[in-house]
Amino acid sequence: MTNYRPISLLTSFSKIFEKVIYKRLITHFISNNIFTNSQYGFRKKSSTDKAAYKLIHDILIALNNKRIVGGVFFDL
Secondary structure, eight states: OTTOOOOOOOOHHHHHHHHHHHHHHHHHHHHTTOSOTTOOTTOTTOOHHHHHHHHHHHHHHHHHTTOOOOOOOOOO
């Protein structure tokens, strides 16, 4: 009961409207090169697995080059 979340009951119109707006925003972001290479969310063929792999890969490369590695992580 502490993790209870109500089910969202959206009308058909709002679902269609949301998809139209999403497609327009994504098209705008891609055509204007707004996403950075480190943006993994809300992109096709991208996932948290790729983000985690890149993080670990970059850390291992830095450690192999005898660099100091640190990290600060936070969630809003």
